[in-house]
């Protein structure tokens with residue numbers, strides 16, 4: 001096996017849906033994979049894995065988590081819409097804690113699991129690129145938007161490079177008509193993370209995390225330097241998705257890029 005390019009990669013969110021996928025797929029790139037989550041994780045499979053449970057909201061704990069790592073793949077945090085108070089600790093403070101720890105410990109590369117929900121209030125009739133104005137659709141989307149701003153700041157100020165992947169819908173299969181446009185296969189997700197780790201001089205690059213779907217809303221030409229070439233497409237799933245009853249034409253799932261997130265909340269009481 002070729003020599004891995006990193007000594008120790010930190011994966012946050014390792015107990016989550018995508019974390020479990022990346023736990024297997026990051027191994028070729030690093031001598032040791034440090035796995036972290038607030039939720040229970042499967043035991044380490046051998047010396048190439050180490051478990052380090054941590055609450056991202058705890059600044060001191062995150063500082064200790066990052067020590068000794070040379071790259072961070074940040075997939076931990078609240079991954080759906082909740083009250084601002086719920087999102088604040090893990091996502092807003094947590095991502096700040098990670099960048100501060102990266103600065104203190106000399107980590108130079110971060111892969112950030114951003115989200116389509118930073119642009120969710122754009123209509124599905126629009127085609128966006130990485131320079132399009134953000135229109136967060138939720139407190140969750142706002143937290144990811146702040147994470148992207150942190151990435152820009154920590155590059156401009158401290159030279160820490162980040163790939164922010166605005167993940168569409170990364171599941172085994174697209175589950176509804178919206179996901180025919182937003183679906184990201186696990187293989188294409190893995191390729192994006194790999195590109196983010198290995199591509200030189202990325203500064204802070206924003207890429208839309210979607211497979212080569214026929215009905216796309218997103219143009220990745222501003223991230224062309226990554227060399228990302230998606231291999232999968234939602235098209236083979238179209239017939240099975242369309243066989244189900246479809247939402248009305250004015251349903252947010254059919255109107256907004258962020259789908260149902262645009263009508264979540266308010267969160268009171």
Ligand SMILES: NC(=O)c1ccc[n+]([C@@H]2O[C@H](COP(=O)([O-])OP(=O)(O)OC[C@H]3O[C@@H](n4cnc5c(N)ncnc54)[C@H](O)[C@@H]3O)[C@@H](O)[C@H]2O)c1
Nearest residue numbers: 015016017018038039055056076077079090113167169170
């Ligand atoms: N799956 C998708 O389609 C999708 C789309 C857009 C963005 N994302 C982003 O990708 C990442 C992974 O998504 P996922 O689908 O695997 O979500 P997930 O909810 O399955 O995983 C997130 C993990 O973060 C952990 N976590 C939550 N709060 C924490 C805290 N305070 N400290 C430490 N860990 C904490 C959870 O325990 C969980 O295991 C998330 O950041 C999510 O926002 C995913």
